Amino acid sequence: MEITITKRTQLKPKPDENNLVFGTEFTDHMFIMDYTEGKGWHDAKIVPYGPIELSPAAMVLHYAQEVFEGMKAYKTPEGDIQFFRPMENFARMNRSNARMCIPQIDEEFVFDALKQLVALDQDWVPHAPGTSLYIRPFVFATDPFIGVRTSLHYKFIIILSPVGAYYATGLQPARMHVEDIYSRTVVGGTGEAKCGGNYAGGLAAQEKAHDEGFEQILWLDGAERKYIEEVGTSNIFFKVDGKFITPELHGTILPGITRKSVIELLRSWGEEVIERRITIDEFVDMYHKGQIEEVFGTGTAAVVSPIGGLEYQGEDMSFNNGEIGEYTQKIYDTLFGMQTGTVEDDLGWIVKL
Amino acid sequence: MEITITKRTQLKPKPDENNLVFGTEFTDHMFIMDYTEGKGWHDAKIVPYGPIELSPAAMVLHYAQEVFEGMKAYKTPEGDIQFFRPMENFARMNRSNARMCIPQIDEEFVFDALKQLVALDQDWVPHAPGTSLYIRPFVFATDPFIGVRTSLHYKFIIILSPVGAYYATGLQPARMHVEDIYSRTVVGGTGEAKCGGNYAGGLAAQEKAHDEGFEQILWLDGAERKYIEEVGTSNIFFKVDGKFITPELHGTILPGITRKSVIELLRSWGEEVIERRITIDEFVDMYHKGQIEEVFGTGTAAVVSPIGGLEYQGEDMSFNNGEIGEYTQKIYDTLFGMQTGTVEDDLGWIVKL
Ligand SMILES: Cc1ncc(COP(=O)(O)O)c(C=O)c1O
Ligand SMILES: Cc1ncc(COP(=O)(O)O)c(C=O)c1O
Numbered sequence: 001m002e003i004t005i006t007k008r009t010q011l012k013p014k015p016d017e018n019n020l021v022f023g024t025e026f027t028d029h030m031f032i033m034d035y036t037e038g039k040g041w042h043d044a045k046i047v048p049y050g051p052i053e054l055s056p057a058a059m060v061l062h063y064a065q066e067v068f069e070g071m072k073a074y075k076t077p078e079g080d081i082q083f084f085r086p087m088e089n090f091a092r093m094n095r096s097n098a099r100m101c102i103p104q105i106d107e108e109f110v111f112d113a114l115k116q117l118v119a120l121d122q123d124w125v126p127h128a129p130g131t132s133l134y135i136r137p138f139v140f141a142t143d144p145f146i147g148v149r150t151s152l153h154y155k156f157i158i159i160l161s162p163v164g165a166y167y168a169t170g171l172q173p174a175r176m177h178v179e180d181i182y183s184r185t186v187v188g189g190t191g192e193a194k195c196g197g198n199y200a201g202g203l204a205a206q207e208k209a210h211d212e213g214f215e216q217i218l219w220l221d222g223a224e225r226k227y228i229e230e231v232g233t234s235n236i237f238f239k240v241d242g243k244f245i246t247p248e249l250h251g252t253i254l255p256g257i258t259r260k261s262v263i264e265l266l267r268s269w270g271e272e273v274i275e276r277r278i279t280i281d282e283f284v285d286m287y288h289k290g291q292i293e294e295v296f297g298t299g300t301a302a303v304v305s306p307i308g309g310l311e312y313q314g315e316d317m318s319f320n321n322g323e324i325g326e327y328t329q330k331i332y333d334t335l336f337g338m339q340t341g342t343v344e345d346d347l348g349w350i351v352k353l
Numbered sequence: 354m355e356i357t358i359t360k361r362t363q364l365k366p367k368p369d370e371n372n373l374v375f376g377t378e379f380t381d382h383m384f385i386m387d388y389t390e391g392k393g394w395h396d397a398k399i400v401p402y403g404p405i406e407l408s409p410a411a412m413v414l415h416y417a418q419e420v421f422e423g424m425k426a427y428k429t430p431e432g433d434i435q436f437f438r439p440m441e442n443f444a445r446m447n448r449s450n451a452r453m454c455i456p457q458i459d460e461e462f463v464f465d466a467l468k469q470l471v472a473l474d475q476d477w478v479p480h481a482p483g484t485s486l487y488i489r490p491f492v493f494a495t496d497p498f499i500g501v502r503t504s505l506h507y508k509f510i511i512i513l514s515p516v517g518a519y520y521a522t523g524l525q526p527a528r529m530h531v532e533d534i535y536s537r538t539v540v541g542g543t544g545e546a547k548c549g550g551n552y553a554g555g556l557a558a559q560e561k562a563h564d565e566g567f568e569q570i571l572w573l574d575g576a577e578r579k580y581i582e583e584v585g586t587s588n589i590f591f592k593v594d595g596k597f598i599t600p601e602l603h604g605t606i607l608p609g610i611t612r613k614s615v616i617e618l619l620r621s622w623g624e625e626v627i628e629r630r631i632t633i634d635e636f637v638d639m640y641h642k643g644q645i646e647e648v649f650g651t652g653t654a655a656v657v658s659p660i661g662g663l664e665y666q667g668e669d670m671s672f673n674n675g676e677i678g679e680y681t682q683k684i685y686d687t688l689f690g691m692q693t694g695t696v697e698d699d700l701g702w703i704v705k706l
Binding site for chain 1: 375376377379383402403404405406407408409410413414415416417418419421452453454487489491493497498499500501502503510512514534535536537538539540541542543548549550551552553554555556557559560575576577578585586654
């Protein structure tokens with residue numbers, strides 16, 4: 001499929017790289033293509049970033065048939081632009097699409113479209129420390145139809161946003177609330193898909209935690225509210241007695257690409273990483289025995305985010321004196337170094353533009 | 354708040370009342386208002402039905418912060434237009450809004466806006482047998498923001514669609530599949546809110562059931578896949594040994610307005626209605642003992658829909674010889690009669706335009 005390109009005639013002023021706020025500024029262009037049942041994906045184009053027209057009956061506005069991805073492009077000290085494991089994101093998007101009855105995309109084609117888009121907007125990729133270009137591919141149902149069924153029309157769009165650090169407080173360890181009233185998902189639900197409904201459903205718990213002074217929530221499984229699952233938009237890892245534990249993937253948590261990379265990285269260092277179900281009670285017990293050495297979240301937005309404290313049913317637990325752990329820091333430095341081209345990419349994860 | 358009205362200059366041709374398809378045609382006008390944090394709801398207006406502009410970063414397209422309602426207006430033989438318990442829908446919408454962190458709407462104001470809209474488009478309310486005007490109020494997050502938080506801007510819209518019978522097969526009893534792999538929701542989730550994510554998450558199970566020749570699915574609870582919850586977009590009732598049983602409301606199923614009305618109607622006839630949790634195993638057991646007399650779904654779209662058969666783990670159960678039951682028919686005749694003005698409204702449920 002050809003990609004038609006319509007360039008913006010008047011480029012937008014670029015924001016100050018040292019004061020980037022996450023997710024509020026968008027670049028000059030975006031990529032769009034449309035899907036029509038029977039015809040497939042068509043009309044691929046790069047156009048100036050700007051509003052889109054939708055029918056008020058567009059199914060996405062009613063039934064939330066939608067999926068998204070989140071990935072980044074980075075600038076190296078030499079000024080090269082590079083991606084981190086980009087094909088993992090498009091593969092995951094297709095798994096999310098399958099779960100949400102959305103048609104598959106051609107992963108190679110879409111990555112090619114992304115490269116063309118980033119090349120066109122390359123001056124938007126920031127290079128101040130900690131900055132990057134956040135990439136948001138997403139797809140949603142556009143049939144103007146009232147009634148619950150799979151849509152016959154979709155739009156796939158990629159927008160780009162130059163971003164600073166995700167957490168305003170930087171790599172400062174955060175305090176989290178272990179949520180035991182609200183549920184996120186269960187086996188057989190949509191937890192492992194990156195679909196809108198998972199996030200909207202989590203807002204109430206997140207707001208409650210914010211009001212109580214916590215930065216994020218740690219979700220427990222929705223069926224028994226007993227097993228540890230993931231944090232807001234990150235997966236979670238514990239360092240326990242010198243070993244690493246992270247909840248296993250069994251359908252309810254997002255299979256994070258950072259999670260996968262951290263597991264592989266730790267193993268490449270000779271560390272032991274165990275993927276298994278773990279209850280909050282077992283965790284509290286290990287905490288009381290002084291076994292919990294480090295706790296951190298992993299995700300594209302922040303790479304690694306140290307967790308300094310967890311509150312569960314009124315008990316406040318704090319880890320590593322509320323300071324960032326040795327491994328948490330080392331993982332961050334290594335991954336972010338690879339991403340930004342200051343650390344050798346031994347594992348073959350970097351794809352140059 | 355004032356409602357500004359901009360009328361369409363050229364009215365659209367109206368569809369053939371005897372061949373209305375559900376949810377595909379929309380009337381000449383729609384109601385819109387906007388919300389801005391700190392300012393509240395503003396700019397209420399009735400405008401020609403047509404496309405809306407959205408930022409590609411609008412949060413609804415990514416995080417599905419959205420809620421909707423479904424209700425109807427009916428034409429009586431005298432040509433009057435009337436609603437069925439409309440304030441129940443706006444009250445439920447506010448409960449859904451609360452769950453999804455969406456600001457509350459002024460229920461009286463919004464009903465007034467609806468009345469003005471229906472009055473303007475009154476020639477679109479069909480009067481052929483079985484037809485009505487479907488009303489779809491909905492609200493969604495419009496902040497152009499990438500990141501998971503509650504939006505600061507929303508749009509509330511009402512669109513109208515003249516509809517025929519919801520089920521193509523009319524009041525013919527349908528065959529349903531009892532879903533025991535996919536889950537819809539759990540306690541602490543969003544099951545009792547009318548939010549998009551619940552419906553998108555259910556599509557895969559619905560498609561699988563359609564492929565296997567079933568019209569709909571009966572959901573079991575997501576935690577144990579043991580308790581009977583609801584059908585696609587209806588609540589469910591069983592007539593067992595002369596009594597009526599319907600699953601109780603405990604956070605996972607939609608509190609249907611038809612469900613509530615059927616309970617009240619049956620009780621007004623002196624019938625016993627029990628709201629309680631009921632497992633699929635108990636149901637199968639009652640079926641084997643020959644106790645199941647009638648099974649039906651209730652919802653705004655179809656009022657009452659007879660269920661002729663249920664398939665669970667390979668076993669095919671059929672009820673009342675696959676024919677519509679006596680009470681199912683009587684409830685339909687009474688409710689639809691009240692709605693369309695041919696049966697006396699003893700219970701005070703009708704509100705005239
Ligand atoms: C729910 C959830 N879990 C985990 C993650 C981390 O995944 P990744 O490392 O691929 O960014 C994300 C976000 O990206 C997420 O939204
Ligand atoms: C999931 C679900 N359950 C039940 C119902 C029935 O509710 P009501 O009778 O208010 O239409 C609906 C739809 O309206 C629904 O979407």
